[in-house]
Amino acid sequence: MIKLFKRWWAYLTAKLTGKFNESADPKVQLEQAITEAHNQHQRLKEQAANVIANQKQAEIRLNNKLGELEKLNANARQALLMAADAEKAGNGDKATEYTHAAETIADKLISVESDVESLKQLVLESTEASDQAKAAVKQNSGLLQEKLAEKSKLLSQLEQAKMQEEMNTAMAELSETVGDDVPTFAEVEQKIQARYAKATASAELQETTVESRLLEVEQATANVAAQSRLSELRAELGLGGAEAPAVEPGAAAGE
Numbered sequence: 001m002i003k004l005f006k007r008w009w010a011y012l013t014a015k016l017t018g019k020f021n022e023s024a025d026p027k028v029q030l031e032q033a034i035t036e037a038h039n040q041h042q043r044l045k046e047q048a049a050n051v052i053a054n055q056k057q058a059e060i061r062l063n064n065k066l067g068e069l070e071k072l073n074a075n076a077r078q079a080l081l082m083a084a085d086a087e088k089a090g091n092g093d094k095a096t097e098y099t100h101a102a103e104t105i106a107d108k109l110i111s112v113e114s115d116v117e118s119l120k121q122l123v124l125e126s127t128e129a130s131d132q133a134k135a136a137v138k139q140n141s142g143l144l145q146e147k148l149a150e151k152s153k154l155l156s157q158l159e160q161a162k163m164q165e166e167m168n169t170a171m172a173e174l175s176e177t178v179g180d181d182v183p184t185f186a187e188v189e190q191k192i193q194a195r196y197a198k199a200t201a202s203a204e205l206q207e208t209t210v211e212s213r214l215l216e217v218e219q220a221t222a223n224v225a226a227q228s229r230l231s232e233l234r235a236e237l238g239l240g241g242a243e244a245p246a247v248e249p250g251a252a253a254g255e
Contacts, residue, residue, distance in 0.1 A: 026158055034151055041137075041144050048133035055126035062119040069112045076105040 083098030 027155065030151060030154055030158075034147060037144055037147050041140050044140050045137055048130075048137045051126070051133040052130045055123070055130040058119060058123045058126045062116065062123050065112060065116045065119055069109065069116055072105055072109040072112055076102050076109055079105055 079098050079102035083095045083102060086092075086094035086098055
């Protein structure tokens with residue numbers, strides 16, 4: 001039952017996330033992403049600063065211990081010299097006291113030397129961590145700069161996408177039917193083209209009829225002229241009895 005509920009919850013979350021991403025403004029989401037990138041970079045810088053601070057503190061402690069070590073070495077040498085001088089002077093008690101003081105300093109010297117070695121290792125590790133932190137900040141700074149440059153490019157693409165979507169919507173509306181009693185642009189275009197074709201065909205028919213009549217008239221006129229010329233030639237030849245009957249223009253045209 002718990003497993004089923006987890007699956008249902010994961011499905012519901014994914015569904016709501018999908019709907020949110022579909023309805024969300026990409027420009028706002030882009031600003032949120034850039035803001036989050038800035039915040040991450042700031043947190044990384046703060047963490048790197050803490051690492052570098054630890055490295056600096058370790059170096060300070062090491063330097064202090066080195067100074068203490070140097071002082072103890074000097075004190076131990078001085079105690080030994082003073083013990084030797086007291087022994088030469090025949091003052092055994094002072095020689096013993098100085099020797100004990102030198103031993104006490106030596107014990108502390110050993111402890112400080114151990115601390116120095118530990119601090120050296122700590123400084124080495126903290127220096128390495130500091131270098132890695134600096135490199136991480138530098139790398140992330142470069143990535144942030146790339147995101148800022150990509151932001152300008154994405155905003156430009158977003159504006160172009162919006163304009164293209166608006167153009168696609170306008171083009172789709174031109175080919176869609178607004179209502180049952182309103183024709184589409186394509187229907188009106190088809191109707192006008194059909195009407196134009198019909199008118200052009202009628203004009204061509206009328207031009208053909210007129211041209212045929214003109215041709216008939218021209219043929220009739222040519223035929224009359226030819227008959228008249230033949231009559232003149234018969235008269236010149238004295239063939240008046242062989243005159244051809246006159247031909248009507250309409251009959252000549254029909255032949």
